[in-house]
Amino acid sequence: MKKNLFMLLSALAILSLALAACATPAPVAPTAMPAKAFRIGLVTDVGKVDDKSFNQSAWEGAQCGAKETGGTTKYIETTDPKDYDKNIAQFGDEGYDVIVTVGFALGEATIKNAAKYTKAKFIGVDQFQEKPTAGVGGLIFPEDEAGFQAGVVAAMMSKTGQIGAVLGTDVVPPVWRFGEGYRAGAVWAKKDTKVNIVYHNDVGFDKTFTDPEWGKTTALSMIDKGADVIFGAGGKTGNGALLGVAQSGKALAIGVDTDQYLTVPEAKAVLLTSAMKLIVPGTCDMIKAVKAGTFKDGNIVGKVGLAPYHDTESKVTAEAKAKLDEAMKGMAAGTLKTNVAPAKP
Amino acid sequence: MTSAETSSPSGTASTFWQAITRTVLIPVLAVFTALIINAFIIRISGGDPILAYLGLWEGAFGSPKAISETLVWSTPYIYAGLAVALAFKGGLFNIGAEGQLSFGALVAAWIGFALPKLLGTSLPWIVHLPLALFGGIFAGALWGAIPGWLKARTGGHEVINTIMMNYIAVLITSFLLNGPFKDPNPFNVTARTPSIAESARLTPLIEGFRVHWGTVLALVVAFAVWWFLWKTTLGFEIRTVGANPDAAKYAGINVSRIIVLTMSLAGGLAGMAGAIEVIALNYRQELGFSVGYGFDAIAIALLGRSHPFGVVLAALLFGAMRSGATRMQFLTQIPVDIISVVQALILLLVAAEEIVRFIYRIKAPKETVVLTRGWGG
Numbered sequence: 001m002k003k004n005l006f007m008l009l010s011a012l013a014i015l016s017l018a019l020a021a022c023a024t025p026a027p028v029a030p031t032a033m034p035a036k037a038f039r040i041g042l043v044t045d046v047g048k049v050d051d052k053s054f055n056q057s058a059w060e061g062a063q064c065g066a067k068e069t070g071g072t073t074k075y076i077e078t079t080d081p082k083d084y085d086k087n088i089a090q091f092g093d094e095g096y097d098v099i100v101t102v103g104f105a106l107g108e109a110t111i112k113n114a115a116k117y118t119k120a121k122f123i124g125v126d127q128f129q130e131k132p133t134a135g136v137g138g139l140i141f142p143e144d145e146a147g148f149q150a151g152v153v154a155a156m157m158s159k160t161g162q163i164g165a166v167l168g169t170d171v172v173p174p175v176w177r178f179g180e181g182y183r184a185g186a187v188w189a190k191k192d193t194k195v196n197i198v199y200h201n202d203v204g205f206d207k208t209f210t211d212p213e214w215g216k217t218t219a220l221s222m223i224d225k226g227a228d229v230i231f232g233a234g235g236k237t238g239n240g241a242l243l244g245v246a247q248s249g250k251a252l253a254i255g256v257d258t259d260q261y262l263t264v265p266e267a268k269a270v271l272l273t274s275a276m277k278l279i280v281p282g283t284c285d286m287i288k289a290v291k292a293g294t295f296k297d298g299n300i301v302g303k304v305g306l307a308p309y310h311d312t313e314s315k316v317t318a319e320a321k322a323k324l325d326e327a328m329k330g331m332a333a334g335t336l337k338t339n340v341a342p343a344k345p
Numbered sequence: 346m347t348s349a350e351t352s353s354p355s356g357t358a359s360t361f362w363q364a365i366t367r368t369v370l371i372p373v374l375a376v377f378t379a380l381i382i383n384a385f386i387i388r389i390s391g392g393d394p395i396l397a398y399l400g401l402w403e404g405a406f407g408s409p410k411a412i413s414e415t416l417v418w419s420t421p422y423i424y425a426g427l428a429v430a431l432a433f434k435g436g437l438f439n440i441g442a443e444g445q446l447s448f449g450a451l452v453a454a455w456i457g458f459a460l461p462k463l464l465g466t467s468l469p470w471i472v473h474l475p476l477a478l479f480g481g482i483f484a485g486a487l488w489g490a491i492p493g494w495l496k497a498r499t500g501g502h503e504v505i506n507t508i509m510m511n512y513i514a515v516l517i518t519s520f521l522l523n524g525p526f527k528d529p530n531p532f533n534v535t536a537r538t539p540s541i542a543e544s545a546r547l548t549p550l551i552e553g554f555r556v557h558w559g560t561v562l563a564l565v566v567a568f569a570v571w572w573f574l575w576k577t578t579l580g581f582e583i584r585t586v587g588a589n590p591d592a593a594k595y596a597g598i599n600v601s602r603i604i605v606l607t608m609s610l611a612g613g614l615a616g617m618a619g620a621i622e623v624i625a626l627n628y629r630q631e632l633g634f635s636v637g638y639g640f641d642a643i644a645i646a647l648l649g650r651s652h653p654f655g656v657v658l659a660a661l662l663f664g665a666m667r668s669g670a671t672r673m674q675f676l677t678q679i680p681v682d683i684i685s686v687v688q689a690l691i692l693l694l695v696a697a698e699e700i701v702r703f704i705y706r707i708k709a710p711k712e713t714v715v716l717t718r719g720w721g722g
Contacts, residue, residue, distance in 0.1 A: 048680075076674050077681055081631055082622070083671065085555070086414055090675050105535045105631070204524055 038071030041091030045103035061283025084109035092117035132298035144181035144340035146275035146304035151185025156320035164222035166241035168234025215240025259307035274307035379690035392679035404672025405665035413554035419664025424618030425642035435607035436587035441507025443639025444514030449616025453481030457541025485616015493608025497601035537631030547625035559621035
């Protein structure tokens with residue numbers, strides 16, 4: 001056996017040498033970049049840069065940032081959570097100027113590596129910073145404003161004057177802000193709108209975001225009672241609500257976080273819009289801030305907005321569009337406040 | 346699986362070279378051929394194969410840190426590969442390493458984070474660490490024993506049952522990580538357990554690198570599995586049942602007992618893979634961890650010819666490819682999935698070794714075709 005082993009080892013060694021030999025003549029351009037170039041690295045959460053969700057948006061943001069700053073950008077797709085560290089280090093060791101890490105799960109690894117690679121600035125997409133860390137900017141979003149905009153459109157589009165929202169538990173602050181923002185927006189747009197908001201508080205944390213069945217039946221019962229626009233927010237539970245609306249076909253649905261026209265194709269026909277976190281401009285702006293030297297540690301509040309109407313475009317009235325425009329302008333100017341508490345009191 | 350390398354008497358030179366051909370040459374040529382074919386795939390998809398392989402090599406062995414990361418990736422592959430290989434030796438197809446692994450990780454993590462709270466006291470590491478490790482091993486063994494018992498008792502085929510057990514384990518894990526075991530930190534939104542206590546953690550081997558004692562232990566375990574299979578009576582019985590259960594029964598071996606034992610040991614090894622990942626590397630379990638180790642392990646066992654030392658080498662190869670993939674993607678921006686393509690090609694070429702023999706004009710051995718027990722077995 002010893003001999004066999006030796007043979008295998010030497011064969012492997014020869015193979016690797018051969019490989020290395022083939023490889024040497026190749027120009028090793030990417031590593032020998034001039035030090036002045038502004039370089040942006042992006043590490044995805046487990047998933048791909050074309051996932052139609054956070055990873056993709058952040059990658060588009062990084063590309064935008066590279067374009068705006070005249071820099072270059074590369075990504076590494078994580079295949080296993082244990083590689084978070086290693087993948088970040090890949091960019092850190094190369095002396096990248098900006099490292100974008102996507103998603104809450106990379107929060108710890110990001111903070112850890114920020115201490116190690118002090119030259120780089122870290123952008124943590126959707127990573128709320130409990131306390132500021134030098135070199136780390138957490139890109140977070142005002143969910144209440146996104147909910148507010150959704151509420152405005154919902155109220156304007158409702159024919160019955162009744163709208164609903166099917167949400168995960170309000171113990172999670174972002175969900176609460178989405179829901180209460182929605183209520184505030186609806187009432188601001190049309191004072192006597194009846195807003196029926198149901199949080200999935202009756203189950204544990206394990207179930208509240210992963211209960212599409214409940215989301216669906218709740219949405220259907222709201223439609224039965226006369227609601228004709230339903231906002232679904234809270235992971236699979238929220239997606240279940242969109243599916244419920246699609247099943248009934250008698251109401252319109254509003255999605256959350258990203259453009260759900262792309263992520264829940266079953267609901268395409270009834271999906272009015274989605275209350276989006278605008279990750280692309282958020283990431284892009286933070287990269288520009290690094291280049292300009294105005295980058296700040298701690299939480300950076302990004303922008304939110306509504307997704308395109310897609311198939312329901314023809315149904316959206318000019319009146320509704322005008323009202324939404326007014327709300328967005330008001331919020332941008334700071335004259336219109338949602339008055340939603342950061343978390344459930 | 347095959348038993349050529351074990352049964353061939355080391356006498357004449359020709360049998361020795363035949364053994365070399367079967368055990369070493371074919372896998373090496375399979376790897377080589379797969380890399381060549383894959384180079385064309387990279388080329389066609391618009392990448393630079395030379396730069397890609399250079400990156401793969403650099404990322405896997407280019408620096409002490411790269412070697413450390415390769416070992417980190419190889420470690421669970423060694424344990425899980427052994428889990429499949431040991432079952433192969435006993436004539437059993439253990440598709441369930443994935444589930445056994447995730448269950449082992451789950452129990453090790455629970456012992457790591459919850460037990461001290463449950464007991465209301467912190468444990469000394471000398472108690473806590475082994476408890477977490479053996480808890481994980483035991484959980485994996487239990488998960489392997491069930492399909493083993495079903496096979497021995499009812500004849501239910503282990504392929505079907507281990508696959509089913511995978512679903513059960515993965516879904517239970519998902520439920521627990523989203524629910525009772527979820528990290529209660531209010532800012533946490535991911536399905537993961539809290540961090541395990543310091544007393545349940547295995548320390549890194551070298552300061553500043555992530556390679557840990559679990560890697561050393563993996564080599565020890567590989568040696569132990571070899572010793573067990575070839576130097577003990579029980580190991581002999583396992584191999585005999587694997588080679589021919591009827592003959593084994595005739596020779597007075599309790600086949601049912603051996604089947605359950607083989608599956609328990611295999612499950613224990615897979616459980617150990619999961620437990621080590623938790624106590625030595627991640628310090629917690631989270632969803633998405635270990636996706637596919639158990640399945641890659643089947644390829645590793647095949648490539649390693651179900652021999653413990655072959656498994657170690659195959660695991661190093663797979664670990665190197667997984668680990669080097671980061672650097673490869675960094676340099677070329679081609680999808681990391683290309684690594685899965687190489688692995689699939691290797692598996693294909695090893696399983697259908699006639700292709701390799703045909704390409705390189707290697708004569709097939711004179712001996713009769715290896716008996717692999719099929720679905721009825």
